[in-house]
Amino acid sequence: NVGFDDWPYPAFVAHRGAGLLAPENTLAAMRAGFDHGYRMFEFDAKLSGDGVAMLMHDAVVERTTNGSGRVAGMSWGELARLDAGSWHSARYAGEPVPTLARVARWLRANDCLANIEIKPCPGREAETGAAVAIEALLLWRDAEVPPLLSSFSEAALEAARKVAPGLPRALLLGELAADWLDRCRALECVALDASHRVLDSATIAAAKAAGLRVLSYTINEPARAVELRAAGLDCVITDAVDLIVPGD
Numbered sequence: 001n002v003g004f005d006d007w008p009y010p011a012f013v014a015h016r017g018a019g020l021l022a023p024e025n026t027l028a029a030m031r032a033g034f035d036h037g038y039r040m041f042e043f044d045a046k047l048s049g050d051g052v053a054m055l056m057h058d059a060v061v062e063r064t065t066n067g068s069g070r071v072a073g074m075s076w077g078e079l080a081r082l083d084a085g086s087w088h089s090a091r092y093a094g095e096p097v098p099t100l101a102r103v104a105r106w107l108r109a110n111d112c113l114a115n116i117e118i119k120p121c122p123g124r125e126a127e128t129g130a131a132v133a134i135e136a137l138l139l140w141r142d143a144e145v146p147p148l149l150s151s152f153s154e155a156a157l158e159a160a161r162k163v164a165p166g167l168p169r170a171l172l173l174g175e176l177a178a179d180w181l182d183r184c185r186a187l188e189c190v191a192l193d194a195s196h197r198v199l200d201s202a203t204i205a206a207a208k209a210a211g212l213r214v215l216s217y218t219i220n221e222p223a224r225a226v227e228l229r230a231a232g233l234d235c236v237i238t239d240a241v242d243l244i245v246p247g248d
């Protein structure tokens with residue numbers, strides 16, 4: 001597994017910055033997660049129409065900004081002017097969509113770690129995987145702990161592997177097809193990152209026996225986190241940053 005035997009990541013990771021407490025995929029969310037004790041953040045990275053790596057979950061901006069349209073159809077200049085906070089609450093009015101570079105600077109300045117979910121706009125899978133991985137290499141070039149790259153897109157992970165083989169990768173799976181282990185191996189992943197809805201202790205054991213670490217999303221019930229941790233789960237990715245205390 002690409003010489004990545006020491007697992008440097010904490011057991012609890014804040015999903016989209018701070019889950020539902022603050023507008024997802026913004027620096028305000030990461031600050032909120034930080035205030036709850038979280039030191040590693042999962043977020044969704046994709047490319048603007050003109051190729052700037054930035055944070056947003058959806059391929060369209062309607063749900064999480066005051067704008068409308070496809071991310072891939074907008075330049076970074078247009079995306080940078082959007083309000084990505086008001087949809088959540090008045091308190092976050094004017095919160096911008098951040099670039100990956102801005103987030104990397106904030107995380108590194110605050111001794112926090114990153115799980116970059118590569119979430120390509122449709123049709124831009126390989127391009128996004130390569131661009132995000134190259135930028136991550138530069139942004140974290142002298143970091144002690146590299147960002148963990150993850151994606152549901154095998155094309156994106158394969159492109160990331162080609163340009164940045166040393167950056168650790170995790171394959172995201174919402175369902176566990178019979179060949180999940182082969183797929184992780186083909187991409188030289190260090191970890192499986194599976195929905196907790198499909199994860200059980202036998203799968204965790206099988207992954208670990210194969211030398212993989214295991215992450216799981218999005219675990220919002222403290223009891224489920226305890227159960228899967230007891231079964232050997234390495235990382236709980238959660239929205240419930242106010243209910244699940246990192247370090248438990």
Ligand code: G3P
Pocket residue numbers: 015016042044057117150172217218237
């Ligand atoms: O990276 C884990 C999780 O974020 C995957 O699902 O839709 O929340 O990005 P989603």
Ligand code: MG
Pocket residue numbers: 016042043044117
């Ligand atoms: Mg995500």
